Amino acid sequence: MVQDPKLDIEQSFWETGIVRVAGVDEAGLGCLAGPIVAAAVILPPEVTPIPGVRDSKQVSAAKRIQLLPKIQAQAIAVGVGVASVAEVDQWNVLRASYLAMQRALARVAPVDHALIDGREIYHADLGSVTTIIHGDALSYSIACASIVAKVRRDRFMQCLAKRYPGYGWERNAGYGTQQHREALQTLGVTPWHRKSYAPVQAVMQQLPLFEP
Structure with a gap:
């Protein structure tokens, strides 16, 4: 307990x-x-x-x-x-x-x-x-x-989720859930992603920056 x-x-x-x-x-x-x-x-x-x-x-x-x-x-x-x-x-x-x-x-x-x-x-x-x-x-x-x-x-991430739909930030708050990682692969990196993190860096080498 x-x-x-x-x-x-x-x-x-x-x-x-x-x-x-x-x-x-x-x-x-x-x-x-x-x-x-x-x-x-x-x-x-x-x-x-x-x-x-x-x-x-x-x-x-x-x-x-x-x-x-x-x-x-x-x-x-x-x-x-x-x-x-x-x-x-x-x-x-x-x-x-x-x-x-x-x-x-x-x-x-x-x-x-x-x-x-x-x-x-x-x-x-x-x-x-x-x-x-x-x-x-x-x-x-x-x-x-x-x-x-x-x-x-x-609350802040829920507001961002409206501007950048598809990453699931309204639910995962920016954590690296499966939905978030899959969205990175298909939608790309946003200005709100931490570009020093390895999973984000890997996507940046393949896809252009996401623009809303």
Whole structure:
């Protein structure tokens, strides 16, 4: 049975007087197309966790949409940051994700400390941080951020899907599903594809750039 994340980690900071603790997570790291979207969520110390909030991958799309306004209502601050496809291709996907996190944290400043899902971070100025492997399953504020980032990115990809039909972005959000890969082979590469990724590069050698 999947357990809802708790506030134990946040509480350990709140008890020492560190109040503005931001949970941070991103969406879109493994996609073939679209930007990386990160979210930062700061919660009040007296917060009561919303039932059902957990790692966004463990929550249905419909449930995530229902949870988003509840998260926004109970948060002190919610910030979203984006790293573009061009930045992914220029810097690599990991460094681009750090850019998105920096931008999300800037939108909720000041931040006393950030809890970030993932492994130790190098070569990125994110301030005072604690990285937590599987943080979106352990920290409630990170789980909140994971839902915010996922919903915001999915909405953006759904808008792009109307301009670039056939890739299934309204359903796969730019991930490399079979439909997406087959569409790449027949329709070609769009300006929203990550051209530094091997599957996209392979298609670019065969087909011209897609023009809507």
